[in-house]
Amino acid sequence: MSSEMRLLEQNTVLLAGYLAADPDFRMTSSNRGVCKFRMGVGRRYKDLKTGDWKDDTTWVRVEVWGEAADRLKDKLKKGSPVHVEGRLKYYEYEDKSGQKRNGLDVVARRVQFLTKGSGTGSAAAASAPKTASETELEEVPF
Numbered sequence: 001m002s003s004e005m006r007l008l009e010q011n012t013v014l015l016a017g018y019l020a021a022d023p024d025f026r027m028t029s030s031n032r033g034v035c036k037f038r039m040g041v042g043r044r045y046k047d048l049k050t051g052d053w054k055d056d057t058t059w060v061r062v063e064v065w066g067e068a069a070d071r072l073k074d075k076l077k078k079g080s081p082v083h084v085e086g087r088l089k090y091y092e093y094e095d096k097s098g099q100k101r102n103g104l105d106v107v108a109r110r111v112q113f114l115t116k117g118s119g120t121g122s123a124a125a126a127s128a129p130k131t132a133s134e135t136e137l138e139e140v141p142f
Helices: 067-072 122-126
Strands: 013-019 024-027 033-046 053-065 081-094 100-114 129-136
Touching: 013 053, 013 100, 033 067, 053 067, 053 081, 067 100
Parallel strands: 053 100
Antiparallel strands: 013 033, 013 081, 024 033, 033 053, 081 100, 100 129
């Protein structure tokens, strides 16, 4: 038995929210489809100082690859409620001024279309999934 203990690693993301804008669909140079979109994921919390309920939105970039991206092309639009399962991907780039920047994207493994609930915020959408509209994605090598 090795004296080194191996740390269990897991990179799994689950998100439910709404598309911020119409998605961007493109074909790569290897003729593979890619769908990219931003989604807003809401969080409702109680302000401990005032006692008021407040809403906070986190904006997340999501990318979907291959045949699944092609299947999403005609189904997603601004405001569409979705549930996304995937993994985080770190990236680095230089902005227009030459400054180095970085960020995280979600590479989706599964995208599920949700129905809009009668409540407010993403909690209503997350509680009413349409199971027939699930799209399974293949793993993307990097």
